[in-house]
Amino acid sequence: QKEVEQNSGPLSVPEGAIASLNCTYSDRGSQSFFWYRQYSGKSPELIMSIYSNGDKEDGRFTAQLNKASQYVSLLIRDSQPSDSATYLCAVQRDSSYKLIFGSGTRLLVRP
Amino acid sequence: SAVISQKPSRDICQRGTSLTIQCQVDSQVTMMFWYRQQPGQSLTLIATANQGSEATYESGFVIDKFPISRPNLTFSTLTVSNMSPEDSSIYLCSVEQATDTQYFGPGTRLTVL
Numbered sequence: 153q154k155e156v157e158q159n160s161g162p163l164s165v166p167e168g169a170i171a172s173l174n175c176t177y178s179d180r181g182s183q184s185f186f187w188y189r190q191y192s193g194k195s196p197e198l199i200m201s202i203y204s205n206g207d208k209e210d211g212r213f214t215a216q217l218n219k220a221s222q223y224v225s226l227l228i229r230d231s232q233p234s235d236s237a238t239y240l241c242a243v244q245r246d247s248s249y250k251l252i253f254g255s256g257t258r259l260l261v262r263p
Numbered sequence: 264s265a266v267i268s269q270k271p272s273r274d275i276c277q278r279g280t281s282l283t284i285q286c287q288v289d290s291q292v293t294m295m296f297w298y299r300q301q302p303g304q305s306l307t308l309i310a311t312a313n314q315g316s317e318a319t320y321e322s323g324f325v326i327d328k329f330p331i332s333r334p335n336l337t338f339s340t341l342t343v344s345n346m347s348p349e350d351s352s353i354y355l356c357s358v359e360q361a362t363d364t365q366y367f368g369p370g371t372r373l374t375v376l
Contacts, residue, residue: 184363186364194370195353198264198364198365244363250308250321251308253306
């Protein structure tokens with residue numbers, strides 16, 4: 153079992169729709185959770201961080217964390233073609249600076 | 264967030280040679296990290312570079328192959344030694360800033376022939 157799992161996709165949604173990206177993790181000691189966006193040929197760019205159960209909203213992005221079920225998700229409202237990228241989920245263990253990355257989900261927003 | 268630069272941005276190297284990648288940050292940071300992203304793959308941590316001490320390497324990575332320097336709080340280098348085609352990857356440095364958050368440099372795309 154991978155430590156951080158994501159569906160590789162591609163996830164294809166029409167422009168204006170809600171894109172839902174999911175991530176599960178295996179280490180119950182994980183405390184910090186991050187979503188990065190990576191455009192082809194570019195480095196990862198931090199979108200959201202979340203540390204507590206529940207929802208965290210930032211503009212069109214909402215991160216959701218459920219530690220009991222060991223999953224974290226990212227919702228993108230009003231998806232735009234410019235949102236087309238690979239979204240990486242990363243988990244940080246308690247008392248460690250190490251980030252464990254999932255394999256990423258490729259999102260395609262159709263005009 | 265800090266501004267992070269890497270040199271070179273890309274390089275094509277011959278098998279058996281070595282390449283040193285530089286990472287420069289515009290502010291002092293305690294923690295710097297080096298990652299590898301192989302084609303079509305996600306990021307894998309190579310090592311954590313702490314100023315004033317030896318780097319801490321992850322399982323599967325050794326100092327002889329990936330020596331790291333961290334001479335001060337704004338700079339680090341990663342050397343990829345005795346390269347083979349399997350070392351063709353994007354190499355990324357990252358720095359940790361507020362609330363355990365990591366920000367990435369632009370990366371170095373390495374092709375080994």
